[in-house]
Amino acid sequence: MQSIILIGKPNVGKSSLFNRMAQKRIAITSEISGTTRDTNQTLIEIYSKKALLIDSGGLDEKDELFKNVKKNTLKVAKNSDIILYLVDGKLAPDDEDRKFFHSLKKLSKPIALIVNKIDNKKDEERAWEFANFGVKEIFNLSVTHNIGLDELYDWLDCFLKQSFSKDEEQSLEEEQNSLQNIDEHHIKVGIVGRVNVGKSSLLNALVKQERAVVSAIAGTTIDPVNESINYQNKTIEFIDTAGIRKRGKIQGLEYFALNRTEKILQKAQIALLVLDADEGFNELDERIAGLIAKHHLAVMIVLNKWDKAQRDFDATLKELKLDRFKFLAHAPIISVSALSGKRISVLLDKILELFENFIQKIPTAKLNALIEEATKTHPLPHDRGKVVKIYYAVQYDLAPPKIALVMNRPKALHFSYKRYLQNKMRENFKLEGVPLILVSRKKGQRDEE
Missing domain, CATH: 3.40.50.300 (P-loop containing nucleotide triphosphate hydrolases)
Known part of the structure; x- marks a missing residue:
């Protein structure tokens, strides 16, 4: 001591x-x-x-x-x-x-x-x-x-190290033990995007067979199509979802397809947001991305038809991360050609990587060492003259990682400081492609949301 x-x-x-x-x-x-x-x-x-x-x-x-x-x-x-x-x-x-x-x-x-x-x-x-x-x-x-x-x-x-009482240590252990059990060998991937961006072609390329019907007619896929493959000792289950149109253009069964897409995202762990790199991006792409963010899924942005696109990759990254999809800035962006199969293997490897990030358990000691260093470098602002302190941090859930910041004045944690801590965690832990949820609470409080 x-x-x-x-x-x-x-x-x-x-x-x-x-x-x-x-x-x-x-x-x-x-x-x-x-x-x-x-x-x-x-x-x-x-x-x-x-x-x-x-x-x-x-x-x-x-x-x-x-x-x-x-x-x-x-x-x-x-x-x-x-x-x-x-x-x-x-x-x-x-x-x-x-x-x-x-x-x-x-x-x-x-x-x-x-x-x-x-x-x-x-x-x-x-x-x-x-x-x-x-x-x-x-x-x-x-x-x-x-x-x-x-x-x-x-x-x-700034110089004292975090120490826990026996009750606090027991509480931390209980929270770590309460993390949900995840099947580490079964990955559920939802394929989403607006109509005719090549989702069905992408599914066929991923599973290496003609599993989904492909045509140039917008909205060919109505019912979701599931297919599983074994890759690197993992089972990856793909769901090829019906294309999403603007509400004014939804016709007949496509209305039900939109609702089913929402349900699929509720069951998925990773979402592949498929964009048409040749045609370009629009507001509907952003709305679809919002559905992914709503369900806190791991996400990868897939630029399909890249072989046809006359685009600069760096400029495209900037447009997507800094303009259209700021809320998905953590998502990796992969360019592919579903029809030729180009870079599909890269896509599969990235899915495994995102899944590991999605279900990871961050060691409490490393998490608190980071919080201590971050607050030392950039101290928490006072709240109406009162000192604001983070006593300790603990991961209380995974898929995606959820971190509780136990504080003396949890309501005083400003969103900008929370974002600062999130950025620090992303710099030090493998969190690419996954949302990171931080909540502030008082000692003994268990209502995280």
């Missing part, structure tokens, strides 16, 4: 800060210099992170007793993880404090200068004089009036 030592000359308020951080009266405090001679220690919790807090004897050399106290204090400091050096803000900085501080700084540990007893405006003005210590980490405190501790806790949080 990490340790934090409070260190400084006698009578600067170390024991008072010790009691304040411990949230109980442990150390004896008095106006008599050198009241604390031996080290006191207690377990504290800062934003759900536990640490050992150590109150040390004062650094002084006025007699043999104090020289021994100082020697013991410096020994404990060398074995501590974080050092808080306290000075009396009502007094001017002195060379002895500066000397002690810089000798501790050479230990190459996180160290902060705590200017205590800053009780009024006059004290605040005087506190600026301590900037000549040459350290950025300076915190003005009034331990007596409980002022300034939030900023100190934010700084400490």
Whole structure:
């Protein structure tokens, strides 16, 4: 367990800060210099992170007793993880404090200068004089009036590692064990797109047989067609769905085909959104993509008829990811020719990859290490002056991955910060092609949605 030592000359308020951080009266405090001679220690919790807090004897050399106290204090400091050096803000900085501080700084540990007893405006003005210590980490405190501790806790949080109580560990284990069971050898793939983009031709190319009727007549496929193949020791079940037309053009059985397509997506795990690269893209393609996003499916965008298209691939990627399908920016885009069979094997390999991403279990330790680093790099904004903290994160479901952020103020998590965390997770975990669901909640809350 990490340790934090409070260190400084006698009578600067170390024991008072010790009691304040411990949230109980442990150390004896008095106006008599050198009241604390031996080290006191207690377990504290800062934003759900536990640490050992150590109150040390004062650094002084006025007699043999104090020289021994100082020697013991410096020994404990060398074995501590974080050092808080306290000075009396009502007094001017002195060379002895500066000397002690810089000798501790050479230990190459996180160290902060705590200017205590800053009780009024006059004290605040005087506190600026301590900037000549040459350290950025300076915190003005009034331990007596409980002022300034939030900023100190934010700084400490950057260096403390996440630790869980037995109840929390049990809760995390229960959530990990409650992840739904997925058949890792059976993949369900829905093929969707507007009429006449080549979905049936794509199915035939994937299963290597004339399974679906193909013609140039728009809407040839009315009933969904299922076919399974074995590939790399996996069973991939394809569903060739009826083409979707604009509602004004839906005729007869095609109305039922549209409804059946929706039901198929409810059962699918991966959606292949087929686009006609030769004809171009339109608003209906975007509406179909919205159905995929609605069902939180893994998705791959398939540019069919690429051999006929007179298009620049990079420009096409930009149009799809930055303009038409911003909400599917995580989806890989594959160009194929269903009729010639070009790049179909690439498509099959990508399906296996997306499925692994879709059903993955992210280790809790790695997830929390990432959250800790992300919040350290870009701290959470305060909520009306109150500190907002993520205590820990845990994956509570998969297919797609769903992450709960356990927080003190879950409603204060802004959508832009949530997007920042999602981007960080995508950078560090294999999440291409899958939606990533983040929810914020309080400790003990189980309603994730």
